[in-house]
Amino acid sequence: MAESSPRRKLAVILATDVVGYSTKMEENEDQTLNNxxxxxxxxxxLVxxxxxxIFNTxxxxxxxxxxxxxEAVICGSEFQNTIKERNNSVPEEEQMEFRIGINMGDVVIEGDNLYGEGVNVAARLEALAQPGGVCLAKNVHEIVNKKTDFQFHDLGEQTVKNTVVHAVDVTLDGTSQRKLQESTTGQQSSTEKPPAIAVLPFTNM
Incomplete structure (x- = not known):
């Protein structure tokens, strides 16, 4: 009997982790875990x-x-804004910064967990994000651009861990409009999208 093919679906994946987590653990493990x-x-x-x-930690x-x-982009952005407010109210040693990447793509379903390229690209975008920032795949930006009041900054195609992704920053307080060298042209990306108009009722894909 032939093995059945793995189940797949299209999903929006948000990946996040702590900036400098290993160093914080080395300096004060108990405090880092509590924070x-x-x-x-x-x-x-917020999730x-x-x-x-949440399918994996x-x-x-x-x-x-x-x-x-x-909803993924609003959730990620609200989380970063809330963390910034918390950091402003606690001592420096208790502050934490996060990076967030969001991708939409095909994933493999295995029980409650998800795997595959859709998850991997979200992790690559998270690695590319600024501390305190949210970095989107181009296909996510194309959906949310006219459905939220966020502004965005196009980074062009970027190579992260041997994977080329077209990345777009969400413009949040405390993050900069950076210019990164594009992987395909060797030129810096200065493309900036015009301000979006808010149409906030959520629309599922």
Missing amino acids: LMVCRSIIDG EEYHGR AGDSVLVEFQSAV
Whole structure:
């Protein structure tokens, strides 16, 4: 009897982890774990509010599945804004910064977990994101650009861990409009999208 093919689906994946987590653990393990628990409670609440599902956690990283690109981007941006507010109210040694990457792509279903290129690209975008920032795949940006009031900064095609992705920053307080060298042309990307118009009722894909 032939083995059945793995089940697949299209999903929006949010990947996040802590900036400098290993160093923080080396400096003060107990304090770092306590601070991580506080921040995890924040993202847990926002994921529930925006109808996401956490499907994997390992150390400081969190992987979340959404059905809606709009809700994923709003969730990630609200999390970063909430973390910034927390950092402004606690001592420096208790502060944490996160990077977030969001991709939409094909994933493999294995029990409650998800695997595949859709997840891998989200992790690549997370690695590319600024501390305190949210970095999107181009296909996510194309969906949310006219459905939210966020502004965006196009980074062009970037190579991260041997994978080329077209990346777009969400413009948030505390992040810069950076110019990165594009992997395909060797030129810096200065493409900037015009301000979007807010149409906020959520629309699932």
